[in-house]
Amino acid sequence: MKKSDESAQLLTGVYHDDWAGGVTADFARQAATMARQRQARRKRHFATTLAIAAATALLLSVNHQSDPSVISKLPSEAPPAEIPGYEIISDEQLVAELRDQAILIIPNGEGGTKIVIVGN
Amino acid sequence: MEQSASDIVTLTQGLSDGREEAWQRFHLQYGPRIFRHLLAATRGNYDLSTEGLQQTYLRVARYARPCSSESEFLAWLRTVTQSALRDLWRRQGTIRRLLDRFLAQTDSPSVAPATEEVLFFALDQAMAELDESDRALLTAKYLRDESMADIARRLSLTTKAVESRLTRARLRVRARIDACLASHSHEKI
Numbered sequence A: 001m002k003k004s005d006e007s008a009q010l011l012t013g014v015y016h017d018d019w020a021g022g023v024t025a026d027f028a029r030q031a032a033t034m035a036r037q038r039q040a041r042r043k044r045h046f047a048t049t050l051a052i053a054a055a056t057a058l059l060l061s062v063n064h065q066s067d068p069s070v071i072s073k074l075p076s077e078a079p080p081a082e083i084p085g086y087e088i089i090s091d092e093q094l095v096a097e098l099r100d101q102a103i104l105i106i107p108n109g110e111g112g113t114k115i116v117i118v119g120n
Numbered sequence B: 001m002e003q004s005a006s007d008i009v010t011l012t013q014g015l016s017d018g019r020e021e022a023w024q025r026f027h028l029q030y031g032p033r034i035f036r037h038l039l040a041a042t043r044g045n046y047d048l049s050t051e052g053l054q055q056t057y058l059r060v061a062r063y064a065r066p067c068s069s070e071s072e073f074l075a076w077l078r079t080v081t082q083s084a085l086r087d088l089w090r091r092q093g094t095i096r097r098l099l100d101r102f103l104a105q106t107d108s109p110s111v112a113p114a115t116e117e118v119l120f121f122a123l124d125q126a127m128a129e130l131d132e133s134d135r136a137l138l139t140a141k142y143l144r145d146e147s148m149a150d151i152a153r154r155l156s157l158t159t160k161a162v163e164s165r166l167t168r169a170r171l172r173v174r175a176r177i178d179a180c181l182a183s184h185s186h187e188k189i
Helices: A004-014 A023-065 A092-096 B005-017 B020-029 B033-040 B046-063 B068-103 B114-129 B132-141 B148-155 B160-183
Strands: A102-107 A112-120
Touching: A004 A023, A004 B033, A004 B046, A004 B114, A004 B132, A004 B160, A023 A102, A023 A112, A023 B005, A023 B020, A023 B033, A023 B046, A092 B033, A092 B068, B033 B046, B033 B068, B033 B114, B046 B068, B114 B160, B132 B148, B132 B160, B148 B160
Parallel strands: none
Antiparallel strands: A102 A112
């Protein structure tokens, strides 16, 4: 061991007998706990913000679809040769499908919106 | 030996995430360095240095960010440590000024901080002034990492007796370091 390393080790021991397990180790544990709590708060804040944004966009989208001028543009029935790329479901079915998942409501540039389910 | 860049990234990310193993590694590898810096800056003030260590750790927990090299991490750590100490001094100064106003005493002059070189010099002086047996005891415990039980067996003493002798030796060394730093209080080597 280098002389400077020896002196450093001796100095630490003289002032804090049990560096690895004593009161200074408690400081490290306390700081680790604080860091974890901060991370958890950050994640909760992000999830809450995302949920509010999604709910707001969904509400706007539902209001837009309830406009009669929009409904009249929807085809009353799909042409027999085509398979529709969507299925119209009720609000209750949508909430049941989403459960606790976060969603993104993205405008599609044509006055409508596209819903994307964000993975966990 | 300097840590690799990936080790430092892993460590600093772990500190930010609050991972126990990262904090334990940080405490063992970097804690003593932080404490020495505080001890030098406070001229051997054990209480202030210990409190400074705690405050530094809390700041690291709050502001830790991934660093790409050890030198970058050490520079950031120095800044955080100095900031923690300044806040403690400021708080102490406020309390002291309140007390001084109360007791109508003049402020004691502030003492320039020492360097780690002065601290190590003081340690060498203190160790040289110890009895051979106390010196051997400290060396066995902190440099050779011998357990209390092994030391007690070797010296034909009880563990309790060894603990008492070790505590007295440590206090003697700390007192000598304090005296040495006080006598060099006007110097900054």
